[in-house]
Amino acid sequence: MSGHAKVERNLLVFAAWATSGFSALAFFLEGLARDSYLLSLAGVALVVVTFAIHIVINAVSDCGFSAGEATLGIGAFGVLALVFIAAWLDGGLTAVDYWSGLTLFGVLVCGFLLYLSTRHGLRGAFSRFHFKPAESGNEPR
Amino acid sequence: MSSISESVWFPLCSLLYIAVMLHWVRVSARMNAGDGGFFSAAHSLAPWLSALVIAGASLAAWFVLGAGGAISDDGFSMPVYLVGGVLVALPGIVFFKRVWFAAERLRVSSQAEIFRAYFQSPFLVAVVALVAVLFAIGFSGLQIRAFASIASVLSGGALSPLVASTVFGFVLFAGVGIGGMRALGYFGFIQAALVFCAIVALAGFALSWSGGFAALNANLYQLAMSPENARFFSVDGIIRFTGGLGRGGDAATSHTAIANLSLAFALMGFQASPLVLKVVLSTRSPNGFAAGQTWVTAGFFGALIIFAIAIAGLAGLLDPALRLVPLLDAMQVSSPWFAAWIFIGIGAGVQLLAGLSLFVAGETLVRHLYKPYFNAALGQRATITLTRVVIAVLTVAALVMQNLTPVTVSALAGLALPAAFQLWVPMLGVTWLGWITRPAAVIGVGFGLAGVVLTEPLGYQLLSFLGLELPWGRWPWTIHSAVWGMAANVTAVLIISAITNRNALCEEAREVRKLYATLLASGGEARRFRAFAWSAVLAWFFLAVGPGLIFGNTAFTGGDSAAPVWLLGMPSLWAWALAAWILGVGLAWFLSYKMEMASPVTVEIPPYEPPPRLRPDQSRAERERLGILVITGAVSFALVVLIAFSFGG
Numbered sequence: 001m002s003g004h005a006k007v008e009r010n011l012l013v014f015a016a017w018a019t020s021g022f023s024a025l026a027f028f029l030e031g032l033a034r035d036s037y038l039l040s041l042a043g044v045a046l047v048v049v050t051f052a053i054h055i056v057i058n059a060v061s062d063c064g065f066s067a068g069e070a071t072l073g074i075g076a077f078g079v080l081a082l083v084f085i086a087a088w089l090d091g092g093l094t095a096v097d098y099w100s101g102l103t104l105f106g107v108l109v110c111g112f113l114l115y116l117s118t119r120h121g122l123r124g125a126f127s128r129f130h131f132k133p134a135e136s137g138n139e140p141r
Numbered sequence: 142m143s144s145i146s147e148s149v150w151f152p153l154c155s156l157l158y159i160a161v162m163l164h165w166v167r168v169s170a171r172m173n174a175g176d177g178g179f180f181s182a183a184h185s186l187a188p189w190l191s192a193l194v195i196a197g198a199s200l201a202a203w204f205v206l207g208a209g210g211a212i213s214d215d216g217f218s219m220p221v222y223l224v225g226g227v228l229v230a231l232p233g234i235v236f237f238k239r240v241w242f243a244a245e246r247l248r249v250s251s252q253a254e255i256f257r258a259y260f261q262s263p264f265l266v267a268v269v270a271l272v273a274v275l276f277a278i279g280f281s282g283l284q285i286r287a288f289a290s291i292a293s294v295l296s297g298g299a300l301s302p303l304v305a306s307t308v309f310g311f312v313l314f315a316g317v318g319i320g321g322m323r324a325l326g327y328f329g330f331i332q333a334a335l336v337f338c339a340i341v342a343l344a345g346f347a348l349s350w351s352g353g354f355a356a357l358n359a360n361l362y363q364l365a366m367s368p369e370n371a372r373f374f375s376v377d378g379i380i381r382f383t384g385g386l387g388r389g390g391d392a393a394t395s396h397t398a399i400a401n402l403s404l405a406f407a408l409m410g411f412q413a414s415p416l417v418l419k420v421v422l423s424t425r426s427p428n429g430f431a432a433g434q435t436w437v438t439a440g441f442f443g444a445l446i447i448f449a450i451a452i453a454g455l456a457g458l459l460d461p462a463l464r465l466v467p468l469l470d471a472m473q474v475s476s477p478w479f480a481a482w483i484f485i486g487i488g489a490g491v492q493l494l495a496g497l498s499l500f501v502a503g504e505t506l507v508r509h510l511y512k513p514y515f516n517a518a519l520g521q522r523a524t525i526t527l528t529r530v531v532i533a534v535l536t537v538a539a540l541v542m543q544n545l546t547p548v549t550v551s552a553l554a555g556l557a558l559p560a561a562f563q564l565w566v567p568m569l570g571v572t573w574l575g576w577i578t579r580p581a582a583v584i585g586v587g588f589g590l591a592g593v594v595l596t597e598p599l600g601y602q603l604l605s606f607l608g609l610e611l612p613w614g615r616w617p618w619t620i621h622s623a624v625w626g627m628a629a630n631v632t633a634v635l636i637i638s639a640i641t642n643r644n645a646l647c648e649e650a651r652e653v654r655k656l657y658a659t660l661l662a663s664g665g666e667a668r669r670f671r672a673f674a675w676s677a678v679l680a681w682f683f684l685a686v687g688p689g690l691i692f693g694n695t696a697f698t699g700g701d702s703a704a705p706v707w708l709l710g711m712p713s714l715w716a717w718a719l720a721a722w723i724l725g726v727g728l729a730w731f732l733s734y735k736m737e738m739a740s741p742v743t744v745e746i747p748p749y750e751p752p753p754r755l756r757p758d759q760s761r762a763e764r765e766r767l768g769i770l771v772i773t774g775a776v777s778f779a780l781v782v783l784i785a786f787s788f789g790g
Binding site for chain 2: 003004007008010011014015018019022023025026029030033
């Protein structure tokens, strides 16, 4: 990908997350604040829409998620999961909060696996995680 | 949620926004180092990116802050705002394609350079610089002021407007001064997307808190039934021959059809301004102009105005608690994440416009005025450094003035759009009307600016200071200063073009005309539709923003006058503006594609090679020019002081 094409692809990704992604977050938080599962669900739906936009941008630009994007995404997922578990252990979650969180994480995990399987095939998706020692570079050639 | 979340989201979003901006500034600065694209992004901005940036800069922030407030104040008596998307798109359709080709042929990248090459006129370059400075200090300063007030409210008073605007000034300079035009283009795209979302979210909250669309219209109906509120729902006649505001003209009865029409022309000045043309001439291909002007500006942003901004404004008309600032303040308590996001979106729109205007003002002053006329030996690196210094000085001037002298900023802001509208004539000379001669264009713009200044508060106050009281006030006969200026401008141009040699074109101008006559010659279909196109444009202007607006007062109203019925469930003028917007998008499509005024053309434009000329040492001439400038300035100052001391106050 040329320098300009890469920059333009990154701009589109930034714009998508700044608009659709942030509105997803805002709707999700609004749902938690108002104890409304419907609003949280709208937030989750918007997360899915934003990921779809991101994948479309990747397809148009003929590339995948960059290493930085994948790291940021998995890191954010981990932090959110930790916060959710901590809040659950603390006992401060209402039923709507609880189901909203589970819906979000469930959709994210399912979406992630679906993306990997459609992009790399079921076997290929498994191979993304299963590194053989020879591939890791630890074994002498 | 707790009060912590109220106070956390606003600074958190602001910091995130600044971080993202700095990232794109860094990307831009690194790319600039490779190809020297500080001033024009090396003409590499993608057409789709430019389309969004142009639409965002043209409409978004000042329509949220200005038009939304005007609708809250005056209801539908100025429906010209509601079709703003179409109005702002039309000049781009007329100019962008041809000016892009002319610039590509001459290898220039700004309006000032186009005028210098085509008309060879330092005066027009100076006018371009003046217009850019008016936008940078007046037009943008006014919006920064409004934005800083919102920031102060959202921070619960922790940030004063002065501090908020100072922080905003640093952010502005970081964005523009470091990254230049490329940063404006790249981050401008994200800013345009943000401000669009902010407008939608704002309208969503305003509608939700008004009880929904039906309830909003029911409340409007109730408001309209009271005789003292009738002025909110009608255009006040065609024209009123008053002396203007401040001279017997009454603000409440000045919203006539002619006031709407003349304001429409002022709005159309924006896309003939050096700001927008800077983005146009930094674009790598002209193939996005038709789609950008038709679907993005007229269609998409037009829809945003007629639905979202109208709804937000009308909610404020019905309930002052739902005006922009109180609404955001209330949201800060109930939904701080949305309040912060909308605030960032509006700020992004203000930054886009202010950044662009500061950059263009800095570039024009240094690269198009100082360097060619006073210091030709200035190198590329020194030019960039000096431009950065000038941008910083202009930023500080804008911040100081909008905090200390808000009345002056308002007066300067009032001049920006009508002054830019005066550039229509030389732009038409470059693009379409080859018979406009150099002296005609120069004198026409001079007369035009005089016409604008003499019908605006700034001219009124300046002359009053010198002891001369004008017999008219602001906008005599309810006609906006843009049209008074244009009347003087066109009259001078017609007379002077008739008595000067129309064939006395410089070589660059002849090259441009040759280009139009060959590569951009209209096709047979466009020529066949020419009469129809003229008729369609005139009819649209007459009905959508002209005298025909008075039909809109009652066109969609049935029943008797005691108990009128809104046939479409909304005020008649709103429905009328909706129809005008739909027809306007059709008109934009017709002009862009069928009339080929902005349609895509894929041809290679070879650069114009000027004949080799001797370059004599300019330093002596430059010193003389500087001397003349200093002496003229000193004599003018002395004369002003003398006149003011003798006659004025």
